[in-house]
Amino acid sequence: MGQPTHAQNWWRSAVIYQVYVRSFADGDGDGTGDLAGVRAKLPYLAELGVDALWFNPWYLSPMKDGGYDVADYRVIDPAFGTLAEAEKLIAEAKELGIRTLVDIVPNHVSDQHPWFRAALAGGPERELFHFRPGRGEHGELPPNDWPSQFAGSTEPVWTRLPDGTWYLHLFTPEQPDLNWAHPAVRQEHEEILRFWFERGVAGVRIDSAALLAKDPDLPDFVEGRDPHPYVDRDELHDIYRSWRTVADAYDGIFVGEVWLPDTERFARYLRPDELHTAFNFSFLSCPWDAGRLRTSIDETLAEHAPVGAPATWVLCNHDVTRTVTRYGRADTGFDFATKAFGTPTDLALGTRRARAGALLSLALPGAVYLYQGEELGLPEAEIPRDRIQDPMHFRSGGTDPGRDGCRVPLPWTADAPYAGFGGEPWLPQPSGWSAYAADLQAADPGSMLSLYRAALTIRPEFGDGPLTWLPAPEGVLAFARPGKEGRLLCVVNLADTPADLPAHSRLLLGSGPLDPQGRLPKDTAVWLRG
Structure with a gap:
């Protein structure tokens, strides 16, 4: 078998733009971003010079966690559009040379998913989830003491039903965890992959990729115990080998969200018959410090080398503080545990560093992910407490500002209502937001947008x-x-x-x-x- 062609190998050095649909562009004026809005902005994305778009979940969802609570993978949420529109978007982007990646959330589904509703009604679908009796004299205590996956949350990962049984949810109660030991769960997800590959997507981003498999005994969590009861279990690799067989049939690729401190364990996910790439969180969370950045770069390249996988470089995404804000603070790293209201920020300093950070990340070997608005130099917005929607804020007891500050709808046109986003946005845009509008920046050779356009024009030379x-x-x-x-x-x-x-x-x-x-x-x- 010969070497892959450049087209087949596109993902090894691609620039992939993350689209958080709800906040990208509003095509119908209802205040929520949608697929019509994205389709209208495809020329902008082509001019920016990106190779692919990664869409956060756009499926039918009650939106209890920004769409990561999926009720049906084969239906587009009506707030965003229709399946036919998604197919048009994928095709129109492809005509412009832009590929599409979708987001799959295999650890859990929405509590409105047909499987879970049937499980609550006492059907055999209960086997597809983790239902257990409680502990204590009357079953009043949760089955185990696992911590929530929401940083700073002290709420339990078990919810008790009226019949006395409990069900597991590592995230919100509206996101029950699936039982990946059940063959029907595996079969359904492989069919979901085929469904989207058939519609022309080039790849899949896998949410919380290291959490799917659970110790069947669901034992209490003990710090340092190996193996962990639900993180990075060996059973995961068989799941992803099966997925890889599906992807290979369509020349599709995977990028995993894998947060692991052990570099050798991390690299296992990138073996040639598993995932193609995984997000690089050490670089994303690294402070603006030469020694720390060099170490992160060296370690990243070293951990990818044995399996021949390309690194990915990420400065921000829909979950973390925006780069210009983070780099303008005394603590320039990122840690969910340190997020706080009212943190002093020097935006001029942060913007200067973010511009330099852009050239650094874009010059490194591998793929780069850009989060929407990063190319505009958008800062983190501080959302009024009465407008915050992110469950991370509420599950922290109100101490964590949550992730809405990096999800504020984009400014497109400086002199249009709501900075050209569309209708009144679902999250409020801060005063002065129009100063970051894409139309202003396109006309300014010194703007962040002009810097990114120039960099992405040159980058293929690397x-x-x-x-x-x-x-x-x-x-x-x-x-x-x-x-x-x-x-x-x-x-x-x-x-x-x-x-x-x-x-x-x-x-x-x-x-x-x-x-x-x-x-x-x-x-x-x-x-x-x-």
């Missing part, structure tokens, strides 16, 4: 060759990549003083201007031709 670190002063990251027309260099200055540039023939792109002496200022990055 190819997918190796990275070589170059000698550099403390606080400066400098590396070379083999380009299509000679060596390309990326230099990022995280030190407090300007840095001399290495020898080069041409400056290709900078996140900001050089100083009058031709040196690289702090919190600035450049791409050079060697």
